[in-house]
Amino acid sequence: MSQNEKLIVTDIDRPVLTPPEGHKKVLLHSCCAPCSGEVMEAMLASGIDYTIYFYNPNIHPHKEYMLRKEENLRFAEKFGIPFVDKDDDYENDRKEWFELAKGMEFEPERGIRCTMCFDMRFVKAAQYAHDNGFPVFTSSLGISRWKDMKQINGCGHRAADLFDDVVYWDFNWRKSGGSARMIEISKRENFYQQEYCGCAYSLRDSNKHRKSQGRIPIKIGKLYYGDESTIYEPQAIKVDK
Numbered sequence: 001m002s003q004n005e006k007l008i009v010t011d012i013d014r015p016v017l018t019p020p021e022g023h024k025k026v027l028l029h030s031c032c033a034p035c036s037g038e039v040m041e042a043m044l045a046s047g048i049d050y051t052i053y054f055y056n057p058n059i060h061p062h063k064e065y066m067l068r069k070e071e072n073l074r075f076a077e078k079f080g081i082p083f084v085d086k087d088d089d090y091e092n093d094r095k096e097w098f099e100l101a102k103g104m105e106f107e108p109e110r111g112i113r114c115t116m117c118f119d120m121r122f123v124k125a126a127q128y129a130h131d132n133g134f135p136v137f138t139s140s141l142g143i144s145r146w147k148d149m150k151q152i153n154g155c156g157h158r159a160a161d162l163f164d165d166v167v168y169w170d171f172n173w174r175k176s177g178g179s180a181r182m183i184e185i186s187k188r189e190n191f192y193q194q195e196y197c198g199c200a201y202s203l204r205d206s207n208k209h210r211k212s213q214g215r216i217p218i219k220i221g222k223l224y225y226g227d228e229s230t231i232y233e234p235q236a237i238k239v240d241k
């Protein structure tokens with residue numbers, strides 16, 4: 001089938017994707033269900049054999065981590081996609097993340113703390129790809145418009161360069177309607193809607209920003225895409241300044 005031919009999976013019309021060097025086996029580092037939903041469906045539509053790799057010790061607190069993981073697992077099970085839940089050493093990985101972030105606690109999003117955070121997760125993904133016969137790895141992180149794709153791709157290539165037999169697929173998942181489909185799928189699947197990037201510092205900074213706007217702090221586990229009854233934003237409240 002040529003690159004220009006179309007395939008239809010679920011009810012969405014998409015171009016056929018080809019991973020680097022024509023490989024058909026891919027390890028997908030996934031950060032959450034909303035970001036990976038479109039990536040997963042796009043790869044399924046192209047007949048790509050992929051496995052999800054969930055490794056995100058940056059996510060804080062544990063309740064939020066579990067919510068994001070379980071949503072992602074639920075969606076993977078729906079399609080029968082293999083899901084590697086890499087949290088066998090969760091407590092140590094979490095401690096390591098905080099160690100690596102020392103001195104960067106007040107860095108802004110898209111800054112050096114985020115480079116560290118992507119590097120940590122991608123090196124682990126690349127290692128898993130190398131150890132388990134995946135010639136290609138990619139990530140759902142780049143689909144978010146809040147992220148710097150150049151920064152993410154730099155981290156992905158750097159991690160893959162550590163191994164002779166692994167390449168990073170820097171496909172722009174946002175293009176050709178990918179960003180809009182990410183939201184459509186999230187609403188259709190009623191995914192949990194996280195309201196901050198993931199780490200303790202992004203939670204702190206998001207709440208600080210909300211407070212400056214007179215908004216209530218983030219309530220973990222409350223907001224779901226497509227469920228109007230749980231949408232509590234925007235909601236102005238009086239706060240101490």
Ligand code: SF4
Nearest residue numbers: 114117197198199202
């Ligand atoms: S803001 Fe997001 S990408 Fe940056 S360090 Fe925190 S969790 Fe990682």
